[in-house]
């Protein structure tokens with residue numbers, strides 16, 4: 001058992017660590033969903049393109065379309081990260097000044 005001063009210090013620093021790094025699991029959870037979705041779309045696109053049939057090739061999405069989708073997910077991930085960063089900084093400032 002720690003004294004009040006050191007216990008409070010330790011609890012605050014571990015709380016800060018959780019607030020700062022606990023989010024990365026959440027972020028990667030969501031960005032991973034995006035990555036899985038983009039990869040599945042790409043796989044489906046390539047499976048359609050793999051048909052050695054000229055007519056089928058026309059129906060598959062182009063590589064540019066697939067790339068565009070994955071770029072969109074990267075952008076969304078970046079947006080989420082920025083949002084979380086704002087929250088984290090807010091929480092950190094609140095905890096350090098309280």
Ligand SMILES: [Zn+2]
Pocket residue numbers: 002003004005006007
């Ligand atoms: Zn102490």
